[in-house]
Amino acid sequence: DDFDYYKKQIEINRNKKKLVNLNPKLNNYVIKVDVRQLKFYEKSIEKYIIGKFENLIELNLSENCLYSIEPLTKAIWKKLKTLIMRYNKLDDKNIIHLKNLNAKELKSLNLEINNFTKYELFLAIGNNKQGSFKKLEKLQIGLNNLKIKKKKNNKKEGKCLEEIVNELNKLDFSMIKILGVNNGVFSQKTVEKILPALKLKTWKNVDLRFNDLTNLNFANNMDFDQKLVYEGNFIKKN
Numbered sequence: 001d002d003f004d005y006y007k008k009q010i011e012i013n014r015n016k017k018k019l020v021n022l023n024p025k026l027n028n029y030v031i032k033v034d035v036r037q038l039k040f041y042e043k044s045i046e047k048y049i050i051g052k053f054e055n056l057i058e059l060n061l062s063e064n065c066l067y068s069i070e071p072l073t074k075a076i077w078k079k080l081k082t083l084i085m086r087y088n089k090l091d092d093k094n095i096i097h098l099k100n101l102n103a104k105e106l107k108s109l110n111l112e113i114n115n116f117t118k119y120e121l122f123l124a125i126g127n128n129k130q131g132s133f134k135k136l137e138k139l140q141i142g143l144n145n146l147k148i149k150k151k152k153n154n155k156k157e158g159k160c161l162e163e164i165v166n167e168l169n170k171l172d173f174s175m176i177k178i179l180g181v182n183n184g185v186f187s188q189k190t191v192e193k194i195l196p197a198l199k200l201k202t203w204k205n206v207d208l209r210f211n212d213l214t215n216l217n218f219a220n221n222m223d224f225d226q227k228l229v230y231e232g233n234f235i236k237k238n
Helices: 002-007 016-020 024-029 042-048 070-074 092-100 120-126 161-168 188-198
Strands: 010-013 030-034 058-060 082-084 108-110 138-140 178-180 205-207 227-229
Touching (some): 092 120, 161 188
Parallel strands (some): 010 030, 178 205
8 A cells, every 4th residue: 555655665775786686576665776886787777677666766877887778768667757877878879769768757867977969969858759858857968078060071960050959949948947068068159059949947057167158148038146157168257
């Protein structure tokens, strides 16, 4: 019954043995799995996590050696609110998997310190096929080197800035309150176009540190009573 469920909430914190040896009868009581630095790979996720914990609220896969999050798309995350995947090897091939992730209750997504390079990352989040990011309040993608790639040998490397902005203008990011876009996410040119296109209506904190920005003119319509963090840029104070 409900009382029994709340009495037996289980958190598995950085203990691979406990996760591997968990009695299957206890799966529905697990609300948090943290496998940081436990040498978890894609096969480990599929074997020990996918399809087992229907009531999981938080999943921390940080500081492993993950190249793909495709296994996560094979599950329906009914209650997952926090997904942390910082400090892995995730690159642009995972953008399509973010588009297919099924986690409709997700409120916090952390993809910091990975190998993403395309602004299509924003589009995948806004265009998720399952509506998984409609409740997203916290998005952290700092320390990824995003850029608009130039054509090579007449081959298009990705969408141009105008295409990115046009698509962003049709999407809804209004629920995001905390946005981490520091250390390489923006140039002056891209921040001037992309950040306003996100139309952050309820934002409380935007982290723009160390992005080589020269001015904050793009933020004229943003409420500076809220916290806009921009240390480590080349902005001259008046």
